[in-house]
Amino acid sequence: MIESAPTPYYLVLSAVLFSIGALGFCIRKNPLVMFMCVEIMLNAANLSFVAFARHLNVIDGQVIALFIMAIAAAEVVVGLGIIVAIFRLRDSIDVDEVNVLRG
């Protein structure tokens, strides 16, 4: 069996991926790219789960990773539906124009 990298490496990678996702979500205007950032964050969490599952030699983390993938798929369906609806309404998908909640 090939010797794999120690757990902290995976956690650091997970943290880096999450930060990239979070930053991208905050600074990009294109909702499709923002979606990709959300997916990056979800997968960063997945990576942590799987890494801990292997480190502790339990199966729970891997199961949760599967759940997260299913939820992510569902979330994309809803999110893309909303984006299409907004596009039909406004002929634009610039998120900064969707600001009716402004106080």
Next chain:
Amino acid sequence: MTTWVTLALALPLLGFLYCALFGWRVGRAASGVAASAAVGASFGAALAVAAGVSVLPESERFVTITIASWLTAGSFIAPIAFLVDPLSTVMLLVVTGVGSLIHVYATGYMRDHHGHLDLGYNRFFAFLNLFVFSMLVLVLANNFVLLMVGWGGVGVCSYFLIAFWFDKPENARAGSKAFIVNAIGDVGLLLACFLIFWTFRKVDFDGVFREVAAGQGSGAMTNIALLLLIAAAAKSAQFPLHVWLPDAMAGPTPVSALIHAATMVTAGVYLIARTHPIYEHAPLAMAAVASIGAVTAFFAATIALTQTNLKRVVAYSTLSQLGYMFVGVGVGAFGASIFHLMTHAFFKAVLFLGAGIVIHHLAGQEDMRQMGGLRSRLPVVYWCFAIAAAANAGFPLLSGFFSKDEIVSAAFLSPHGSAILGGSLLLTSALTGIYMFRAVSLTFHGTSNAHSHTGDHGVAGSMLWPVLLLTVLAVVGGFPYAQFGKFLHPSLTHWGGHPVEVANPVGSIAIASGIVSIAGIAVGLWLYAGDRAIPRRLGRSLGGLAETVRAGYYIDAFYGAVLLAPVRVIALISSGPVDNFLIGGFVSLFPAFARWMGSEFRHTFQTGYVRHYAAAIFAGAALIAIFFVYRIGI
């Protein structure tokens, strides 16, 4: 027996439900008929109960009828159960008998001269029936807890009916006053029940009285008896808790007759007679009962001498007669008191109902100074009223004479009695004759004050017949005194009681009280039937004293200054500084916060950009992460 008792109780309750739920829909006149029929049929059932009791052997005249279990917690067992014994049978007959006649009377009284029904006609009969039901629960209950249910029920019905014409503020105030004073008595009864359960670990009459007879709990006896006395004094309007009864005359006259003369106000006397085994072990409480009764009897009679409102004279007379009953139970003559309770129900009902016909005839005029000369217009009512007044004054061979004589004799001769008690009652008897015939003279004799008359109206038969029947009872009701005493005797000896029984209407005391009462009546007629020059002169020369008595010795004013004024000050402080500034100021911080959230906060933080919200979420997550790192020390 079970069937009859259940019927006697259920019929007024059904009548109440009918009047309350359907009375306004079916035709309101039907309410009066239904309510009267319900109480009348209940009286029929009561007669059957009485017949059933009297055929039993003397020692077995104590039938317990359990309808349902109600409160059960360990040794605390209070079922819905009724005790049928001679005492409760007598009360059952008085309440339903007098009650049904007054119901019939009220079907006529609650109309105006054109026959139009009062606006609250069905409401009136609903409450009247509910009252009869509550009163029956009170007198039939076999334990203290169920008794308290009836006790509270009659109190609240009394409140509803005093304040029946609540569109006048003074009527509503009179109702509240009665309710509040009665609440003092309710507290007394509640505490007495607590103490009884604490001492004996049970609340049913039979069980408690058996333990009392066996000498248990002698340490608590005086306290229980004094607490019960508070309850009885409030309900029976005895000094110093009498202040509500004169004001209770604000209610319609049938209510005054039924609740505030014949039945509810006698509940206090019934309570003491029912708990006589406790009182017989508490001589101090007995003395207190007798003293309160004697004081009330005398001072109410003096006030009755000075009143100008016809109903208030009769109300103070009720106070005075209740005082007699209290003296009776206070000296151990429980049977005599219950007998007086019954005869008093007869003649006082006639007095009130007669007064009601006069008031109805004069379209609401209650001031005796505006009356006079009604003898020729209402001859039948005049004679009924005069006979009942004579019975009230103890005129020989009328019902009041026998019952009052038993009490006066007991006050002199009983081991608990004294010459002072008996003498004060004799003096009160003389006053009774004077004030009763002052009222008769002012109302019916002399010249008619024609300007106050609204025209000639016949008296409706529904109002006249009950009065005539009750007058017959007021005349002959006293003769079976010996049989009455014999019938009641088992109730008063069953639990080891030693009632004082002085039933001797031809003794020297009887002759003395007969002479005193005739003298009182004669003086009353002499002073007031003629030109009334002597009372006017007397009133002028006694000026201040007469005014003091007329104002009820300023007891109301005293309570106002000593009890009400401090409460008003506290209320003013609570409503002003405390409520407006302290509590109100604190509460108004919350809307201020909400307003800030809705203005400055909203403008600053609700930008509408998704990125800002996301950044806030990340910042929050980061803060939580930092917190855990430092807190748990990872």
